[in-house]
Amino acid sequence: MNDHYDFFVIGAGSAGVRSSRLAAATGAKVAIAEELRVGGTCVLRGCVPKKLLVIGSHFADDFEDARAYGWSVEGEPNHDWAALIAAKNKELDRLHQVYLGVLDRNKVEVIGGRATVTGPNQVSIQGRTVTADKILIAVGGWPSLPAISGIEHAITSNEALELPERPGHIVIVGGGYIAVEFAGIFRSMGAKVTQLVRGDAVLRGFDSDVRATLQEEMTKKGVEIRTRQQVTAIARNADGGLDLTLGDGSHLACDQVLYATGRHPNTRGLGLEEVGVELTESGAVRVDAYSQSSVPSIYAIGDVTDRVQLTPVAIAEAHCLVDTLFNNRKRAMAYENIASAVFSQPPVATVGLTEEAAREKFTELDIYVTRFRSLRHTLTGRDEKTMMKLVVNREDQKVLGAHMVGTDAPEIIQGIAIAVNCGATKQDFDRTVGIHPTAAEEFVTLREKTR
Numbered sequence: 001m002n003d004h005y006d007f008f009v010i011g012a013g014s015a016g017v018r019s020s021r022l023a024a025a026t027g028a029k030v031a032i033a034e035e036l037r038v039g040g041t042c043v044l045r046g047c048v049p050k051k052l053l054v055i056g057s058h059f060a061d062d063f064e065d066a067r068a069y070g071w072s073v074e075g076e077p078n079h080d081w082a083a084l085i086a087a088k089n090k091e092l093d094r095l096h097q098v099y100l101g102v103l104d105r106n107k108v109e110v111i112g113g114r115a116t117v118t119g120p121n122q123v124s125i126q127g128r129t130v131t132a133d134k135i136l137i138a139v140g141g142w143p144s145l146p147a148i149s150g151i152e153h154a155i156t157s158n159e160a161l162e163l164p165e166r167p168g169h170i171v172i173v174g175g176g177y178i179a180v181e182f183a184g185i186f187r188s189m190g191a192k193v194t195q196l197v198r199g200d201a202v203l204r205g206f207d208s209d210v211r212a213t214l215q216e217e218m219t220k221k222g223v224e225i226r227t228r229q230q231v232t233a234i235a236r237n238a239d240g241g242l243d244l245t246l247g248d249g250s251h252l253a254c255d256q257v258l259y260a261t262g263r264h265p266n267t268r269g270l271g272l273e274e275v276g277v278e279l280t281e282s283g284a285v286r287v288d289a290y291s292q293s294s295v296p297s298i299y300a301i302g303d304v305t306d307r308v309q310l311t312p313v314a315i316a317e318a319h320c321l322v323d324t325l326f327n328n329r330k331r332a333m334a335y336e337n338i339a340s341a342v343f344s345q346p347p348v349a350t351v352g353l354t355e356e357a358a359r360e361k362f363t364e365l366d367i368y369v370t371r372f373r374s375l376r377h378t379l380t381g382r383d384e385k386t387m388m389k390l391v392v393n394r395e396d397q398k399v400l401g402a403h404m405v406g407t408d409a410p411e412i413i414q415g416i417a418i419a420v421n422c423g424a425t426k427q428d429f430d431r432t433v434g435i436h437p438t439a440a441e442e443f444v445t446l447r448e449k450t451r
Contacts, residue, residue, distance in 0.1 A: 005029045007325070008123055008132035010115045010270070013040020015302035015314035016138035017099055021106045022322040030108045031132075033115035033125050038099045041140045041303070042311040044092055049161045050181060052088045054343045057188035061382075068380040079189060081166040088161070116271040120297045134297055134325060137277075137285055138314075139270065141263035141303040150234030153242055154257045157182065167191055167256035171244060173231055174260035175202040177342040180214065182258060183223045184345030193222070194252065196229040203342065206403075207354035209369055213387040213405040217346055220383060231257070265304045272298075280306050289332040291321050299325075308335055339417035341410035346384065349413035352401030352420045355391050364394040366426070368446040374407060375437055388442050390426065397425040402443065412440045 005028075009020045012034035024030040037044055063077045103110055113126040122131050143156035155163075157178050170186050172179050175197035187193040195202070195218075201211040202218070202225065215225060233245040234257060244252040265284040273279060278286045278294040285293050285300035287307075292299050301321055302314035316333055323329040339351035358365055368390040377384055386406030393400050402416045419428065434441025 003031075003130045005031050005109075005130060005132040007031075007134050007136065008130060009033070009136045009138055010117070010123065011040065011137065011139035011266075011302075011304070012038040012099070012103075012110070013138060013140050013302065013314070014042050014311045015140075015318050016040065016136070017103065018315045019136055019138065019301065019318035019322055020108045021102060022318065023326050024106045024108045026322070026326040028326055031111055031130065032103065032108055033111045033113065033123070035112070035114040037096050038103070038110065039092070039096050043095050043099065045158050045161065047311055048095065049088050049092060050157070050185075051343060052091065053084065053161070053185045054181065054345075056084050057185045057345070060188045060190075065376070065380040065382065079166075081189065082164060085162065085164070116269065117275050117277070117298065118271055120275055120295050132297075134299065136321070137267070137270070137272070137293075137298065137300040137304055138302050138318075139266040139304050141309065142266045143259070144262050144264045145259055146261065148231065148233055150236070151259075153234045153236055154259045156259055160258050163256075167254075169194070169254045170256045170258060171196060171231075171242075171252060171254045172258045172260060174262075175199060175204060176260060176262070177203065177344070179258075179260035180218065180342060180344040182260065183218060184221070184343075187221055187223050188345060192224075194224045194226065194254065196231065196246075197225060197227045198230050200227050203348070205354075206342075206348070206350065207389065207391075207401070208356060209387060209389050210348055210350065210354075210403050210405055213371070213385070214342075214344055214346070214348055217384060217405065218344065221345060263303070263309075265306075267304060282306065290324050290330065291317060291333075307333075308338055310338065310340060313338060337417065337421045339413055341413065343410070346386070346406050347409045348403075348405050349409035350401070350403045351413055351417040352399070353391055354401060354403070355389075358391045358393070358400045362393050362395070362400070365400075366392040366394050366397075366449050367451045368392065368426075368448070369450040370442055370446060372442070374439055376407070386439055386442075388439075388446070390429070390443070390446055392426045397427060399424050399426060399429065406439060408439065412443070415440075416443060 007023045007028050007030045009016045009032040012032050020030045020032045115123050115125045118124045145151050169192040172195045183193050183195050202215050203211045230247045231244050235243045267283045276295050284306035287300050291301050301317040303309045320331045320333045323331045337352050342348040371385050371387050389403040391401035429444050432444040434444045
């Protein structure tokens with residue numbers, strides 16, 4: 001059987017679904033292939049299920065804090081981990097059907113099975129061969145594991161979202177956003193959490209004040225963070241527990257070990273190199289500003305490229321690509337001032353340049369930093385601090401970066417991101433009247449330079 005399409009998409013995650021839907025809306029004949037379930041990493045194995053677990057874990061603090069506000073909470077609250085996982089899975093099943101419905105309504109043909117590229121304009125799906133004018137690679141990424149003895153005993157974020165029961169003591173290897181998010185989830189749910197970070201602090205690449213603040217707050221919440229540590233071997237004990245050998249020769253016992261040390265592009269076995277598609281050392285598809293690979297008929301967007309790995313970015317890339325290919329509007333994605341969030345506890349959100357990155361580009365900066373205890377905790381007595389920071393170019397007073405660690409940081413920074421993208425100056429922030437009493441108003445009341 002040989003079918004021809006105007007646009008054939010491999011991978012039905014956020015990028016693939018959006019691009020196929022938009023392309024079909026232009027009248028193009030479109031098909032999308034997916035070997036697992038429609039929805040991709042964000043919907044099924046990342047953002048959405050993780051955020052549901054984060055929301056669930058916050059109730060531990062809410063129950064405790066309620067007493068300070070006069071609520072009577074009888075006895076100790078109990079949590080049913082299996083019930084949470086079941087509820088989460090039910091929601092993911094619903095979202096999977098929603099995505100299938102979106103594709104069906106837009107007349108996108110969904111083909112189940114693993115697709116491989118067998119030519120510049122040809123794809124094979126489990127014995128079926130199709131051809132297409134344009135092929136899009138949108139297969140995303142997959143968790144990577146180091147080649148150490150006993151690594152088969154470790155889990156990744158994929159398996160962490162499906163654990164049948166909560167571990168008593170979990171070791172999380174890594175200091176990135178996935179690692180700190182799961183550290184918060186498991187600790188709040190009652191597990192003992194030890195986090196091993198190879199560097200000197202969590203969240204490498206983030207602003208130094210963000211890193212220091214989050215690490216301090218995570219420690220207050222009971223997460224044991226060991227810096228400059230890594231695992232060299234894992235062994236299963238007779239009682240079913242795990243024994244980790246660390247780089248300094250010491251040993252660490254635990255029930256579960258979760259690796260969150262990075263992800264690799266999911267290009268292995270796709271046949272891309274065989275047809276001339278150039279890949280990076282990490283396996284990412286090398287593309288130009290318009291997401292075109294070294295083979296003119298093959299394109300790539302999302303986490304399978306070596307650009308910014310965020311779901312909203314992948315969706316924006318999809319819009320740009322469809323405009324370029326089907327709407328006669330050549331458009332490249334802009335990667336400056338992309339806001340992002342880490343759903344740690346407390347959460348982190350940021351937009352623009354870190355202080356360190358800004359110092360490499362600009363001669364003189366004005367730095368504004370504030371740390372305070374939120375109004376909520378004046379009654380609870382909880383020792384949790386919020387940190388806010390503005391990085392300003394002294395010459396023209398343009399706000400180069402805004403960073404926050406604290407409750408509602410992602411919701412607050414989303415609005416701040418609009419201002420930063422519009423080129424707002426510190427004086428624009430200063431003349432904005434704050435909403436009182438809120439944490440967000442601190443961004444428009446910062447007057448004294450920290451340095």
